[in-house]
Amino acid sequence: MKNVIDVKHLTKSYKSNKAVDDLSFAVKEGEILGLLGPNGSGKSTTMNCILSLLKFEAGEIKIFGKEMAPDAYDIKTKIGVVFQDVAVFDELTVYGNIDYFCGLYIEDKAMRAQYVEDALKLVGLEENKSQYPKQLSGGLLRRLNIACGIAHKPKLIFLDEPTVAVDPQSRNNILEGIKKLREDGATVVYTTHYMEEVEILCDRVIILDHGKIIASGTNDELKALAKIEEKVTIEIPDLAPEKLAGFDKIKNVSEVEYDNGILKIVYRKGKNNLIDMMEYLKENKIHYNKIFSERPTLNDVFLELTGKELRD
Amino acid sequence: MTVSKAFWKITAKNIGTIITYSIILIMFGSMNMSGNSTTVEYEAVRPNIVVFNHDEERGITKKFLDYLGENADIAEGYEDDDELKDALFYEQVSVVVDIPENYSQDLTFGRKPELRLRSSAGYVAEVSKAMIRRFVTTAESYAALSLSENVIVEKLDNALKTDVKVEVRGAVDASRYAKATRYFSFANYSILACVITIICLIMTSFNRQTIKKRNLVGGIDIRKMNRILLRNSCIYSALVWLLYVVVGFIVIGAESLLNMHGLLYVSNAFVFCIFATTLAYFISSFVTNTGAVNGIMNVVALGSSFLCGAFVPAEYLPEGVLAFAHVLPSYYYIDANNKIMLLENDNFDAIWPVLLNILIVLCSSVVVVIITNIISKKRQKIA
Numbered sequence: 001m002k003n004v005i006d007v008k009h010l011t012k013s014y015k016s017n018k019a020v021d022d023l024s025f026a027v028k029e030g031e032i033l034g035l036l037g038p039n040g041s042g043k044s045t046t047m048n049c050i051l052s053l054l055k056f057e058a059g060e061i062k063i064f065g066k067e068m069a070p071d072a073y074d075i076k077t078k079i080g081v082v083f084q085d086v087a088v089f090d091e092l093t094v095y096g097n098i099d100y101f102c103g104l105y106i107e108d109k110a111m112r113a114q115y116v117e118d119a120l121k122l123v124g125l126e127e128n129k130s131q132y133p134k135q136l137s138g139g140l141l142r143r144l145n146i147a148c149g150i151a152h153k154p155k156l157i158f159l160d161e162p163t164v165a166v167d168p169q170s171r172n173n174i175l176e177g178i179k180k181l182r183e184d185g186a187t188v189v190y191t192t193h194y195m196e197e198v199e200i201l202c203d204r205v206i207i208l209d210h211g212k213i214i215a216s217g218t219n220d221e222l223k224a225l226a227k228i229e230e231k232v233t234i235e236i237p238d239l240a241p242e243k244l245a246g247f248d249k250i251k252n253v254s255e256v257e258y259d260n261g262i263l264k265i266v267y268r269k270g271k272n273n274l275i276d277m278m279e280y281l282k283e284n285k286i287h288y289n290k291i292f293s294e295r296p297t298l299n300d301v302f303l304e305l306t307g308k309e310l311r312d
Numbered sequence: 313m314t315v316s317k318a319f320w321k322i323t324a325k326n327i328g329t330i331i332t333y334s335i336i337l338i339m340f341g342s343m344n345m346s347g348n349s350t351t352v353e354y355e356a357v358r359p360n361i362v363v364f365n366h367d368e369e370r371g372i373t374k375k376f377l378d379y380l381g382e383n384a385d386i387a388e389g390y391e392d393d394d395e396l397k398d399a400l401f402y403e404q405v406s407v408v409v410d411i412p413e414n415y416s417q418d419l420t421f422g423r424k425p426e427l428r429l430r431s432s433a434g435y436v437a438e439v440s441k442a443m444i445r446r447f448v449t450t451a452e453s454y455a456a457l458s459l460s461e462n463v464i465v466e467k468l469d470n471a472l473k474t475d476v477k478v479e480v481r482g483a484v485d486a487s488r489y490a491k492a493t494r495y496f497s498f499a500n501y502s503i504l505a506c507v508i509t510i511i512c513l514i515m516t517s518f519n520r521q522t523i524k525k526r527n528l529v530g531g532i533d534i535r536k537m538n539r540i541l542l543r544n545s546c547i548y549s550a551l552v553w554l555l556y557v558v559v560g561f562i563v564i565g566a567e568s569l570l571n572m573h574g575l576l577y578v579s580n581a582f583v584f585c586i587f588a589t590t591l592a593y594f595i596s597s598f599v600t601n602t603g604a605v606n607g608i609m610n611v612v613a614l615g616s617s618f619l620c621g622a623f624v625p626a627e628y629l630p631e632g633v634l635a636f637a638h639v640l641p642s643y644y645y646i647d648a649n650n651k652i653m654l655l656e657n658d659n660f661d662a663i664w665p666v667l668l669n670i671l672i673v674l675c676s677s678v679v680v681v682i683i684t685n686i687i688s689k690k691r692q693k694i695a
């Protein structure tokens with residue numbers, strides 16, 4: 001598959017603060033790439049550099065195989081951007097806003113009217129189209145922000161934390177919408193610090209910290225880095241110390257932690273571990289309320305690689 | 313295309329502002345606040361004048377005293393200064409003339425001696441001063457030909473006889489234009505309000521960092537976009553001008569505007585609209601928040617209208633205020649309207665002072681454009 005974006009050795013500093021540090025990566029045609037990282041890790045800065053909104057000290061950026069520049073209008077017409085901050089005109093209606101931003105790219109009136117309707121449908125704002133931004137709730141405003149960025153059906157879409165402050169219901173709608181855009185043939189770069197979103201949405205993930213790539217790959221590839229196979233959590237109101245010691249000896253168990261009536265067990269390898277665990281609990285007549293098993297999360301990957309949590 | 317559309321949509325959203333200021337203009341601009349009736353009869357124009365002659369009563373001075381006696385009522389019995397001041401304030405006396413020593417002789421030898429004039433506020437005083445100016449300029453122009461005192465007096469006799477008739481007509485005409493001056497001077501407020509509000513609102517919207525970023529990544533050249541915005545701003549200001557000209561024709565009456573005076577009023581207003589546009593651009597070069605636009609507009613429009621005499625005739629304002637007003641283009645715009653009112657003939661010499669005022673406003677616009685460019689260049693560097 002072709003590379004839609006090629007970033008090589010991108011470096012950008014704000015005074016002495018290196019926001020992006022020798023970053024190189026590529027985005028393939030038709031994929032959804034997640035840029036994941038904690039606050040201040042350089043996600044927005046990377047995006048703004050790629051879009052030629054910021055000057056950078058070093059590096060090379062190619063989009064659709066061509067050098068990106070502030071006046072590369074042929075490239076810009078094929079890009080759609082949804083910025084982290086809502087950018088809409090307060091004086092224009094929902095429809096008027098989408099129509100305006102779409103009009104920056106699409107001259108043809110009939111075509112634009114169709115595109116605006118499509119965008120309204122995609123973000124579910126059909127019923128609000130004659131309202132003004134001030135009349136919209138925070139979540140609806142975010143959806144309008146997205147519609148404004150993607151109405152012209154761009155081939156390449158950048159979304160910078162589009163779901164911040166959006167309730168879970170709306171967030172799912174938005175994520176579904178983005179998947180639809182990809183199905184229609186768009187390539188997506190999705191920036192977030194919500195690992196759940198990345199897991200649901202992205203084909204490939206780049207994890208950033210302090211402006212550097214600390215890991216990249218598919219969800220499964222990344223999770224392998226966490227060196228955790230499975231995490232089991234059991235609620236046991238009171239567990240005798242001698243029985244706690246026994247958990248260590250169960251097959252495949254590598255870490256045991258008991259605190260406040262919650263027992264956490266980490267497996268680094270093996271399959272069907274939960275069944276062994278249940279048997280042990282039954283044999284030893286240990287009473288428990290709840291038990292569940294999880295696959296490792298990207299947070300575990302981040303923790304493994306940096307020694308800190310992704311979210312503070 | 314899409315930029316123009318957004319421009320006019322935002323304008324349409326704020327149409328209420330334009331209507332409000334137009335109504336204010338129609339209401340107050342056509343009202344007479346100066347205290348003088350706009351339909352002054354010629355009889356009423358015959359002003360009261362106090363004369364202190366320090367020269368001998370002969371030659372040109374004698375001629376001057378006769379001339380004043382013919383065109384005004386010479387009031388007697390004012391001796392002390394306070395009394396005079398009160399009389400001027402209450403408009404019992406329009407002008408106090410002090411004729412200096414050797415006036416006739418100095419004038420003859422082209423030394424242009426100065427009369428000391430103290431005048432009351434308002435229209436009658438303006439007419440009186442114009443009447444006095446006429447005598448002085450006519451006499452000075454003969455003196456410039458190196459004629460003898462006697463010949464000058466003779467020539468003045470003839471020249472002023474014909475001129476007196478002009479004086480009569482001039483007085484009536486001036487009162488006829490009082491309404492137009494009132495309207496167009498008040499328009500200072502409405503033009504500034506309408507032009508600044510809309511253009512600043514639109515420019516601050518487009519200049520907002522978030523919107524700017526999105527426009528920058530859009531498939532359109534940002535410089536081209538700025539040009540489109542500028543073009544539409546100019547069209548908008550021209551429409552505001554047109555609106556107020558049309559409203560003016562209705563309120564004032566077309567018959568007093570379809571002539572040289574009308575042309576000057578309308579041109580003066582047009583140049584002032586150009587200035588208002590540049591001022592709006594200047595304001596939006598540093599205002600980033602749409603909420604601040606209204607506040608600034610009020611300070612600028614209300615402030616300049618008060619200081620420069622759009623609401624209250626300038627003569628009523630304290631001298632310090634008036635001195636400050638001289639740095640504001642609004643002053644020259646309103647002053648031009650006053651001068652147009654008192655114009656008596658259409659020759660270039662008469663019109664020149666008005667054109668000069670219009671030119672000053674035009675030059676101010678150029679200065680504002682230059683300052684705005686410097687500011688926005690500086691801001692671009694920081695960004």
Ligand SMILES: Nc1ncnc2c1ncn2[C@@H]1O[C@H](COP(=O)(O)OP(=O)(O)OP(=O)(O)O)[C@@H](O)[C@H]1O
Pocket residue numbers: 014017018019037038039040041042043044045046084193
């Ligand atoms: N305009 C700026 N001036 C100075 N420093 C900046 C500026 N913008 C960002 N930075 C710094 O650059 C670094 C990267 O910031 P960036 O906004 O790219 O992070 P981010 O990953 O997008 O964070 P968030 O999740 O909060 O949006 C941070 O240390 C930040 O303080």
Ligand SMILES: [Mg+2]
Pocket residue numbers: 043044045084160161
């Ligand atoms: Mg960010």
